[in-house]
Amino acid sequence: MMRTGAQILWEALRREGVEVVFGYPGGAIMPAYDALLDSPIRHVLVRHEQGASHMADGYARVSGKVGVAIATSGPGATNLVTGIATAMLDSVPLVCITGQVSSKFLGSDAFQETDITGVTLPITKHNYLVTRVDDIARTIREAFYVARSGRPGPVLVDITKDAQQATTVPVWSDEPVRMRGYRPELHASEGDLAQAAELIERAKRPVILAGHGVVKADADMLLRAFVDKTGIPVASTLLGLGGFPATHRLSLGMMGMHGEAWVNHAIQEADLLIAFGMRFDDRVTGKLETFAVNAKKIHCELDPAEINKNVRADVALIGDVKDTIEALLPLVSRRDHAPWLTWIAEHKGSAAVRDIQTMPHDGRLFAAHVMHDLWRITKGRALVVTDVGQHQMWEAQYYKHDHPKKLVTSGGLGTMGFALPAAIGAKLASPGDEVWVVAGDGGFQMTACELSTIAQENLKLNIAIINNGYLGMVRQWQQFFYDGRYSATPLRSPDFVKLAEAHGLAGLRVTSREQVESAVERARATSGTVLIDFRVEQEDAVYPMVPAGAALHDMIRRPSPIVETAEDE
Amino acid sequence: MMTRLRTYIMHVEDLPGVLNRVTSLFRRRGYNIDSLTVGRTEASGVSRMTIVMEADDDAARRVEANLYKLVNVLEVHDTTNRPCVTRELALIKVKADPTSRAHVLQLAEVFRARVIDVGPEALIFEITGARDKIDGLAGVLASYGIVEMVRTGTVAMLRSADVVEQEQPRTSAA
Numbered sequence: 182m183m184r185t186g187a188q189i190l191w192e193a194l195r196r197e198g199v200e201v202v203f204g205y206p207g208g209a210i211m212p213a214y215d216a217l218l219d220s221p222i223r224h225v226l227v228r229h230e231q232g233a234s235h236m237a238d239g240y241a242r243v244s245g246k247v248g249v250a251i252a253t254s255g256p257g258a259t260n261l262v263t264g265i266a267t268a269m270l271d272s273v274p275l276v277c278i279t280g281q282v283s284s285k286f287l288g289s290d291a292f293q294e295t296d297i298t299g300v301t302l303p304i305t306k307h308n309y310l311v312t313r314v315d316d317i318a319r320t321i322r323e324a325f326y327v328a329r330s331g332r333p334g335p336v337l338v339d340i341t342k343d344a345q346q347a348t349t350v351p352v353w354s355d356e357p358v359r360m361r362g363y364r365p366e367l368h369a370s371e372g373d374l375a376q377a378a379e380l381i382e383r384a385k386r387p388v389i390l391a392g393h394g395v396v397k398a399d400a401d402m403l404l405r406a407f408v409d410k411t412g413i414p415v416a417s418t419l420l421g422l423g424g425f426p427a428t429h430r431l432s433l434g435m436m437g438m439h440g441e442a443w444v445n446h447a448i449q450e451a452d453l454l455i456a457f458g459m460r461f462d463d464r465v466t467g468k469l470e471t472f473a474v475n476a477k478k479i480h481c482e483l484d485p486a487e488i489n490k491n492v493r494a495d496v497a498l499i500g501d502v503k504d505t506i507e508a509l510l511p512l513v514s515r516r517d518h519a520p521w522l523t524w525i526a527e528h529k530g531s532a533a534v535r536d537i538q539t540m541p542h543d544g545r546l547f548a549a550h551v552m553h554d555l556w557r558i559t560k561g562r563a564l565v566v567t568d569v570g571q572h573q574m575w576e577a578q579y580y581k582h583d584h585p586k587k588l589v590t591s592g593g594l595g596t597m598g599f600a601l602p603a604a605i606g607a608k609l610a611s612p613g614d615e616v617w618v619v620a621g622d623g624g625f626q627m628t629a630c631e632l633s634t635i636a637q638e639n640l641k642l643n644i645a646i647i648n649n650g651y652l653g654m655v656r657q658w659q660q661f662f663y664d665g666r667y668s669a670t671p672l673r674s675p676d677f678v679k680l681a682e683a684h685g686l687a688g689l690r691v692t693s694r695e696q697v698e699s700a701v702e703r704a705r706a707t708s709g710t711v712l713i714d715f716r717v718e719q720e721d722a723v724y725p726m727v728p729a730g731a732a733l734h735d736m737i738r739r740p741s742p743i744v745e746t747a748e749d750e
Numbered sequence: 751m752m753t754r755l756r757t758y759i760m761h762v763e764d765l766p767g768v769l770n771r772v773t774s775l776f777r778r779r780g781y782n783i784d785s786l787t788v789g790r791t792e793a794s795g796v797s798r799m800t801i802v803m804e805a806d807d808d809a810a811r812r813v814e815a816n817l818y819k820l821v822n823v824l825e826v827h828d829t830t831n832r833p834c835v836t837r838e839l840a841l842i843k844v845k846a847d848p849t850s851r852a853h854v855l856q857l858a859e860v861f862r863a864r865v866i867d868v869g870p871e872a873l874i875f876e877i878t879g880a881r882d883k884i885d886g887l888a889g890v891l892a893s894y895g896i897v898e899m900v901r902t903g904t905v906a907m908l909r910s911a912d913v914v915e916q917e918q919p920r921t922s923a924a
Contacts, residue, residue: 303778307821327821362763362824486815489808
């Protein structure tokens with residue numbers, strides 16, 4: 182039966198199992214939007230196309246499926262770019278579909294024409310320009326395959342308007358996709374596995390570094406089995422949080438720039454690092470020349486291009502982390518690293534007294550309090566979507582995630598404005614989850630327009646704005662590294678409570694710690710979306726902090742009178 | 751670690767934009783391409799590129815791994831440590847009036863360069879060979895005055911029956 186390209190597009194998406202897409206119509210994508218009315222796929226109308234790519238991203242991270250964003254040509258397509266780059270750096274599978282001017286106008290600077298395949302070339306895993314109706318079905322199929330296989334990532338499909346309008350008899354294939362130049366299946370060799378196992382058997386001070394790959398590969402249970410057998414403690418990257426239960430006795434916590442002091446010290450002191458699905462990002466290693474100099478490194482990673490990029494691996498196990506752990510598990514013996522764990526525990530003991538939770542309560546509201554209370558009240562079971570900045574680090578430190586895919590955050594690109602739209606996608610991926618948006622007053626305002634989307638889609642979210650009146654993380658850097666010269670960081674915001682109300686949502690304000698619990702409980706008990714404006718301490722800083730480019734053990738610590746007390750003992 | 755010139759032979763799908771994808775990767779990762787040639791092969795739909803760049807061993811491995819991440823790239827071979835022949839072609843227009851012409855021709859003869867155009871003021875030579883041979887000719891002609899020069903960049907082929915296999919299964923690049 183003859184079908185238009187637009188009809189074929191929706192049918193192709195349906196065949197890929199797509200249930201919801203996020204988008205915004207416009208001239209060059211209008212044929213597709215017309216055909217959408219006859220498709221069972223749900224469309225969420227965003228308020229800005231950046232929101233569409235972030236929503237698709239949040240949806241993909243939580244569901245494990247491919248997220249889909251749709252936009253028109255020109256400005257619609259370029260507005261997707263930040264979300265695509267975000268997904269690229271965090272290896273999130275997206276398919277972004279953009280309308281393009283008709284093929285006869287390509288290259289003529291026609292109205293709303295942008296070379297979006299050129300623009301997105303370095304920030305997509307792959308992209309396509311489709312000018313023929315006969316190529317649409319196959320291209321969509323390939324796009325989904327490329328996006329989700331191997332190291333996942335965003336794929337953009339740019340479809341000209343005439344290809345959407347033209348008609349053909351579509352050919353549907355159920356054969357596995359075969360692409361000549363793309364073979365994503367890689368497996369570690371037996372020799373390398375044996376060598377890794379030998380290093381693990383010999384190690385006296387080993388640490389596992391668990392990254393995003395553990396979460397993405399659904400390797401959390403296997404990692405747990407591996408840890409229970411080998412007795413090796415686990416440090417997590419920001420995106421690895423939840424890949425190993427935070428409350429497990431062998432969980433150290435987060436490593437890196439704002440990692441806990443004992444975690445960074447343990448890494449620096451280790452004689453073996455086993456990296457599972459992480460890429461030794463500069464926020465994790467600090468100064469490379471001084472990073473874990475005494476440790477052998479086993480790098481388990483899907484992407485061969487990551488091996489020896491930042492840190493030289495003694496053994497590289499290339500392949501899906503789940504397969505790798507499964508293969509390693511029978512090769513290692515049951516161990517108990519008691520002396521090493523004791524060493525770490527001693528460092529933990531001395532560091533914990535600097536913790537803000539142990540400071541005497543003086544009536545001030547710290548963001549760390551909010552995160553801690555939120556964790557306690559939600560019993561650590563909420564799905565938290567954070568923005569980027571201080572609140573993101575406090576969340577990572579104080580909200581203890583025991584389960585994977587319960588923290589959604591922009592780690593690699595550090596995209597402010599990510600949280601609100603990503604949470605919309607997350608909620609649609611997992612409607613049964615209690616979703617909390619945690620955002621700063623700065624980042625929230627970058628995509629606050631998506632409050633309308635929440636209202637229109639009747640979604641139940643909980644929004645915690647950690648409002649300190651500053652672009653807090655930049656302010657903190659200015660405090661530490663620019664002599665406290667606050668350039669362009671003081672921030673005036675609208676009345677967030679009224680803003681929520683203007684959108685038909687509920688708003689609450691919290692100014693002291695006593696109010697936190699009741700506000701959080703009220704938000705949870707309300708059927709609609711509730712925004713809470715937490716007015717927190719304005720000039721608090723995230724501790725500890727490894728200054729950019731410093732050694733991992735060179736941390737700025739929270740100044741605290743209690744430290745002296747502890748050391749006096 | 752020591753950097754040195756490396757020669758890659760690549761097979762890529764013959765599609766619009768593939769050259770852009772390859773060069774964009776070098777640009778983005780900060781590697782400077784010394785020379786790049788591209789042309790058809792014995793197989794339809796497949797283009798062959800020869801890329802020369804300067805890199806140390808680590809960077810070379812990463813370039814190869816990153817090239818493989820491009821969906822349209824079929825095969826990548828770093829031929830630097832394998833027996834192979836490399837050739838480049840250059841056209842060199844050099845000043846040569848009746849008094850100097852004989853000298854210039856003599857020099858060119860030594861390098862086995864062919865004269866392909868003779869004018870009253872200048873000659874054009876065609877020379878084929880490895881890069882250092884062309885550098886050598888350009889060097890000796892410089893004193894007569896090179897008016898213009900164009901070089902194709904290196905093409906490479908493994909010696910004897912050693913071929914760069916197409917679509918062999920990929921193993922770990924570590």
